[in-house]
Amino acid sequence: MKILHIKRITKHEQRxxxxxxxxxxxxxxxxxxLFGLPIKTLHKYRETYYGEVKDCNDCMLFI
Structure with a gap:
């Protein structure tokens, strides 16, 4: 078991x-x-309909 590792996870969200x-x-x-428990989110981004990659700071979560 690794002590420290980085994972990339993709989810569907409404923005x-x-x-x-x-x-x-x-x-x-x-x-x-760290030991399988999430410590920190390093980066989050989304892909547009045209294949362009954008940072998630320009859109808000829809609640």
Whole structure:
């Protein structure tokens, strides 16, 4: 068992943007794990319909 490792996980989420409204997209999280427990999210990004990769800071979570 590794002490420290990094995993990439992709989830489907509903996001809300001002220009497009509700957006269903795949969001990829890169997390750091210590003994199998998540410590910190290093980066999260999403892919647009056109294949462009964007940071998740420009859109809000839809609740």
């Amino acid at each position: 809300h943007t001002v220009k497009m409204g509700v957006l269903n997209t795949k969001v990829t999280y890169i997390k750091k794990y």
